[in-house]
Amino acid sequence: MSSPFSSRMPRIAEATVERARLRVVPRRTTRPPRLPFVTLVSLLLVIGVVGLLLFNTSMQQSSFTATALEQEASLLDAEEQSLQMDLDMLRDPQKVAAAAQELGMVPAGSPAFIRLEDGKVLGNPAVAGPDQTMRISPLPTTRPRRLSPDPVILRLPDARRAAR
């Protein structure tokens, strides 16, 4: 009962058949080495985490820088505005006129014009004199009457009559 074919097969074929007969072979367990894979995965993980961390940190860092720069910009902006304000204050015509008067200047007298077509002098030039000075500051405010009231005179009863 060794083979169902034995009766009909020649001897040589029998041997071949014997050899070719299928049988269960043990599974080949050639495991790939674990270490490289684990290393790779953990490396990826570490790179990912560290990268994310670095990215986050750099974002945070640039956010700090942005805030600082924004603050600086608004500070400079404010500084520019106050300087502009100072400049406008210095350009106040009242201030300029007061400074000019301090230097002894007066408004100009009447000027003369030379007409270039025929060289004719138009207008009568006049020298500006001290009489052309104008008052540019307001009059000093007058002291209200109620701050300097009339003296109140109290008539005391006569000393002798009081003694009586």
Place this chain on the structure above:
Amino acid sequence: MRSRSRPNSLRGTSLVRLRVALVLIAMVVSVFGARLFQLQGVDARAYAAKAEAAGVVTLTLPATRGAITDRTGTPLAESVDGLMIVADPTKTREDASAIAKLLAARLEVDYFEVLERLRKRHTQFQYVARRVPSTKARAVVEAIDTSGYKGIDVRRDPVRDYPAKDVAANILGFMGEEGQAMDGFELLFDDILAGRDGTATYEQGGGNRIPLGDNSVVSPESGDDLRLTIDRDVQWYTQRVLRQAVQASRGESGAAVVMDTHTGELLALADHPTFDANNPVSSPKEDLGARSLFDVYEPGSVEKVLTASSLIDAGLVTPGTRISIPNQLRRQDRVINDYWEHSRLRLTLTGVIAKSSNIGTVLAADEFTPRGLHRYLSSFGLGQPTRIGFAGEAPGLLPPWEIWQQINQDTIAFGQGVSVTAVQMAAAINAIANRGVYVAPSLVKGSATTADGDTVGSDVATTRRVLSRRAARQTTRMMEAVTDLEEGTAPAAAIEGYRVAGKTGTAQRVGADGMGYDGTFTVSFAGFAPADDPRFLVYVVVHDPRNGGGGGTVGGPAFHKIMTYLLRKYAVPPTGANAPDDPLEW
């Protein structure tokens, strides 16, 4: 039997365990589900709001208010970022004197006042200083912080700065404490100037934005600038000259208008008394507006040139028309006098204008029907607002001709019984200077739309012909006799080397109760130069001078100063022609 039943019972218990676990898990999961539904479905909004409150910051990005500039672009009003310094007295009470000392040394605040505020009880909020330029404010707060004191902080507080203080303040108006427009052009053109505030929303942690967090910005839209026709230097000079004129004559108030003859642009519009726009609260309330646009008065003799030019234009008289003038004139139940005593005079119309004779003007105006005079005067713009852009501008008063009696026409002919604003009168006289064409006055360069929806400005200024060129020229010649050194009523208005045309006015004033004249006067002078090629018109009015001065002695010198300055500043050469010498008498 025992050996067979054992696996069965084992299988039974594991099945029971499995089912029990399943039920337990299902219960737990359904609890989770219910909670999830509650969080996401029911309370979602409340939690989102809570999260927002914890980390999300919403800031208002304030729009920058547009500047108001003069015709050259020099700012008359501008906005500056400012801060207010506030204190929490619960924290500052301990160190109040030291903090107050620091603040008083660096800011313009009173030590004792600040001290009191820093010690105030039952409050956590006190103003220390308002509208401080931000660099200054930050420096102070930093100094306080480094000294180790607590409870002082800053908040945004926009500063509206008027660098030239009272210059053009009557036109500009002012801003309130909270940065809202209160009066004048600030209020009228608020829509243009204000701009639109923006917002910034972001998540914040430790004072810094969280990157990748929610973040949205609506940028603010800055307000537009508004350019006026005013020249700041001319405005300043005019205000100072006007102040001197009013104070020297001990007048109550005054106004001065400087107008570009051809364009109708106002180079200056001065009122006295006026106020400092940086500090409006220190001035009386009645000084805060533009009297030259809101207060009406009777113009008096200046109006005579309107009557005379209308008569000439209608072809009823000429400058040489001979008029015989009695010493007084009876009309209805009234007697019309001249301001000086005279016997019968024989004056030409030029003489009537030069000497400012009421009787002569009335006699000349007899040529007119009420309707005819009314038509001319309203064509000159009397009785209607100039539509210069100010809301509530006074229209003045020109009674309808249907109700005129003889005496009305007589007094209106020389400027009584009709009332005007200073700007209205200046624009009317300017029609003569501008060769008979009336130009509506403007204060806004270009054009702008007011809060009422009116478009105003020099670009949309209307013009209309009132007089023929010839009538305007003849009237101008008559007005030149007014500044004649020997014969005229206003020799002080004459300018060396130039031909100057003008007219004085001295009018009775209606009392404050509106019931008749109160015995005080309004004196004025209107003039333009060069008379043969006018460039500028200047009109000066002083109400209630108490030194007995008239239009020639009060208004004349002020006119002279302002006009001389204008001609020099804008380099207007004299034309070189000689002034006419038309006969005044016959």
